[in-house]
Amino acid sequence: MSTMINEVTLLGHKDHGKSTLIGRMLMDTHSVSKARIDNAKMMSKRLGRKFEPGFLLDSFEEEQEGALTIDTTRAQIKYRGSAFEFIDVPGHEELIKNMISGASNASFALLMVSAKGDEGVEDQTKRHLFLAKMMGIESIIVCVNKMDTVDYSERRFEEIVGGLRPFLSNVGFARNSVIFVPVSAYDSDNISRRSERMGWYRGKPLLDLLVDLSKRRRSSGDKTLRIIFQGVMGAGDDLKYIGRVVSGSLNEGEQIVLMPTGKRVMIERIFVKGRAKQTARSGENVALVLDRHIAGDGRGIVGYGSRHRGVRSKSIDALIFAIGRIGVRAKIRSNGVEHQCSIKLVNGIDTTTGGAAAWSGVRELEAGRVVINLNDYICVEPFAKSRELGRFTIHSGKELVGIGIVNG
Amino acid sequence: MIKQDINKLEEKSIFIIREAKTRFNNIAALWSMGKDSTAMLAIARNAFLGKIPFPVIHIDNGIDFPESYKFRDDLADRWGMEVIVAKSKIKPEISGYSCCGANKTVALKGVLKEYGFEALIVSIRRDEHAVRAKERYVSPRDKNFSWNYKDQPAEVWDSYSSKLDKRGHLRIHPLLDWNEIDIWSYIKRNRIPINPLYMSNNGYRYRSLGCTHCTVPIRSNAKSIDAIIRELETTKVEERSGREQDKEKAYIMEKLRSLGYM
Numbered sequence: 001m002s003t004m005i006n007e008v009t010l011l012g013h014k015d016h017g018k019s020t021l022i023g024r025m026l027m028d029t030h031s032v033s034k035a036r037i038d039n040a041k042m043m044s045k046r047l048g049r050k051f052e053p054g055f056l057l058d059s060f061e062e063e064q065e066g067a068l069t070i071d072t073t074r075a076q077i078k079y080r081g082s083a084f085e086f087i088d089v090p091g092h093e094e095l096i097k098n099m100i101s102g103a104s105n106a107s108f109a110l111l112m113v114s115a116k117g118d119e120g121v122e123d124q125t126k127r128h129l130f131l132a133k134m135m136g137i138e139s140i141i142v143c144v145n146k147m148d149t150v151d152y153s154e155r156r157f158e159e160i161v162g163g164l165r166p167f168l169s170n171v172g173f174a175r176n177s178v179i180f181v182p183v184s185a186y187d188s189d190n191i192s193r194r195s196e197r198m199g200w201y202r203g204k205p206l207l208d209l210l211v212d213l214s215k216r217r218r219s220s221g222d223k224t225l226r227i228i229f230q231g232v233m234g235a236g237d238d239l240k241y242i243g244r245v246v247s248g249s250l251n252e253g254e255q256i257v258l259m260p261t262g263k264r265v266m267i268e269r270i271f272v273k274g275r276a277k278q279t280a281r282s283g284e285n286v287a288l289v290l291d292r293h294i295a296g297d298g299r300g301i302v303g304y305g306s307r308h309r310g311v312r313s314k315s316i317d318a319l320i321f322a323i324g325r326i327g328v329r330a331k332i333r334s335n336g337v338e339h340q341c342s343i344k345l346v347n348g349i350d351t352t353t354g355g356a357a358a359w360s361g362v363r364e365l366e367a368g369r370v371v372i373n374l375n376d377y378i379c380v381e382p383f384a385k386s387r388e389l390g391r392f393t394i395h396s397g398k399e400l401v402g403i404g405i406v407n408g
Numbered sequence: 409m410i411k412q413d414i415n416k417l418e419e420k421s422i423f424i425i426r427e428a429k430t431r432f433n434n435i436a437a438l439w440s441m442g443k444d445s446t447a448m449l450a451i452a453r454n455a456f457l458g459k460i461p462f463p464v465i466h467i468d469n470g471i472d473f474p475e476s477y478k479f480r481d482d483l484a485d486r487w488g489m490e491v492i493v494a495k496s497k498i499k500p501e502i503s504g505y506s507c508c509g510a511n512k513t514v515a516l517k518g519v520l521k522e523y524g525f526e527a528l529i530v531s532i533r534r535d536e537h538a539v540r541a542k543e544r545y546v547s548p549r550d551k552n553f554s555w556n557y558k559d560q561p562a563e564v565w566d567s568y569s570s571k572l573d574k575r576g577h578l579r580i581h582p583l584l585d586w587n588e589i590d591i592w593s594y595i596k597r598n599r600i601p602i603n604p605l606y607m608s609n610n611g612y613r614y615r616s617l618g619c620t621h622c623t624v625p626i627r628s629n630a631k632s633i634d635a636i637i638r639e640l641e642t643t644k645v646e647e648r649s650g651r652e653q654d655k656e657k658a659y660i661m662e663k664l665r666s667l668g669y670m
């Protein structure tokens with residue numbers, strides 16, 4: 001039986017216990033060999049520390065000795081029929097692009113907040129939460145960790161929950177899409193089993209919450225046919241257009257509308273995974289024989305069903321986040337094609353509060369609501385309507401300097 | 409080991425391979441005749457309806473298993489592949505990564521220079537090693553082949569880098585998301601010919617294939633692909649455990665060095 005792996009992006013400040021949590025989950029779900037556990041125990045001892053479950057993560061002794069910090073770590077865990085891949089990226093400011101790379105395909109986020117006296121939520125963590133939401137992560141589990149250090153106090157837990165709620169709501173997380181769970185990753189409290197030390201907590205342990213989220217039906221979007229053209233293969237009589245159906249389905253013999261030109265073509269043949277097919281479904285890469293040639297290689301064209309009006313625009317209302325410096329003149333890459341454009345800031349957004357800010361230009365490592373003007377038409381739709389057509393990247397020269405989503 | 413949906417995995421791989429071919433004129437794929445790069449070539453055939461539109465490179469150090477050479481020639485023939493064989497020289501005094509790495513790198517540099525390839529498809533998987541968790545689907549290498557992992561371009565959604573350094577090249581990793589067990593499920597379902605060394609012989613089989621000098625077999629009675637899949641479903645032993653220990657250590661050290669750690 002194969003399983004869909006849910007990518008989970010781990011957020012939270014260093015030392016709040018992310019590695020410990022992953023190590024603990026690996027142990028509680030029997031996902032690591034005894035040899036590896038023994039090795040982690042030996043390493044802990046050699047370094048004169050208590051057993052660190054976090055040492056199960058990387059097999060490099062050098063890393064554990066603290067001489068090296070390898071950045072991204074990943075671990076796959078299977079539990080009660082669901083599978084997860086935890087992606088942990090460190091929180092340094094200069095590495096925000098790694099966080100974005102790691103989180104861009106995640107299904108949900110897990111935030112680690114230590115309940116220990118002086119370890120609250122930092123700005124960088126808030127920025128990560130903002131980005132997670134912006135990139136389309138709808139649900140989040142907040143683990144209030146190290147409950148053992150605060151005597152498993154319900155009051156302390158509520159204090160942290162109360163402190164975080166306003167920010168999460170400012171950033172756009174719906175109240176019922178945020179779940180809080182008090183844990184002690186180190187002692188495995190509320191990880192796979194409900195902890196007796198926190199009888200006041202009525203919810204499920206973390207792993208069960210993750211399973212519930214993985215089973216939640218994700219809105220699969222509408223059934224509108226959208227196909228993004230990638231280019232061509234072959235030549236002459238053998239020419240085929242390649243692309244990906246991102247929503248709806250495509251049938252042989254069907255007429256489709258190509259945007260931005262509005263031209264109509266008929267689908268003569270469809271190939272999926274090397275085989276001729278009558279229908280191609282959402283998520284499939286196709287090679288198509290059309291009844292006529294289209295100008296150029298077709299890259300960036302979006303095909304819609306014949307009854308669809310098609311969408312195109314030269315001016316986009318968007319939310320962007322600046323990874324690097326974004327000037328007024330830039331390029332955006334949408335559907336695989338780069339377009340020259342100008343970017344005008346409507347208002348800045350302070351990612352550490354989620355609130356609007358009166359800045360004169362787009363600030364590095366901050367967000368903004370912008371209007372993007374282009375010389376030519378492009379096909380975009382609101383991100384809420386189509387993930388694929390609603391997102392773009394911003395480039396300056398060969399550097400990726402920002403990401404954006406189209407407002408509805 | 410978690411078994412994933414190979415249809416989904418294949419779609420993503422097809423997208424990445426097509427993206428590489430569409431964005432760059434001159435690309436090639438590395439083929440070790442192992443299970444991963446052979447599966448990748450099968451996917452590329454599906455992506456391009458039977459005909460792989462780029463050459464495949466075999467870095468040949470002259471000490472691969474005889475079974476591997478035969479496998480190479482048979483399959484190249486059957487699939488109509490253009491194979492570039494780049495001979496690397498083995499120096500007996502050099503072993504471990506210096507053998508697997510340095511000599512092969514010299515040979516590969518020669519090929520890249522001769523043919524001017526801009527991008528190379530390499531069939532690495534993330535689950536092979538912790539270091540690979542940091543890899544991107546498309547990853548720039550400079551002219552010395554080094555991987556500046558600390559300053560990699562962001563890779564957001566399916567927007568991949570096109571950052572080609574002068575005289576550098578891009579590594580394309582279409583199999584990054586696959587687990588070892590998925591490769592075997594795919595090989596089984598698509599009836600992909602496979603190097604016989606992977607099957608058990610007298611209680612041993614190769615799980616990971618290097619050259620004759622640094623690969624040792626693991627204990628296994630798996631004589632069929634089904635048996636291999638069953639074995640992997642329960643194992644907790646790392647894939648590369650069949651590489652000689654001291655050499656594996658040297659490999660990791662070298663890898664870390666190239667990562668800029670030492």
Ligand SMILES: Nc1nc2c(ncn2[C@@H]2O[C@H](COP(=O)(O)OP(=O)(O)O)[C@@H](O)[C@H]2O)c(=O)[nH]1
Pocket residue numbers: 012013014015016017018019020021052054145146147148149183184185186187
């Ligand atoms: N008391 C206590 N300490 C913890 C807990 N979880 C993690 N720690 C400790 O906090 C320190 C940092 O944890 P680590 O997992 O490395 O944090 P990371 O930087 O977020 O990955 C380690 O020394 C852990 O042992 C917990 O639940 N209780």
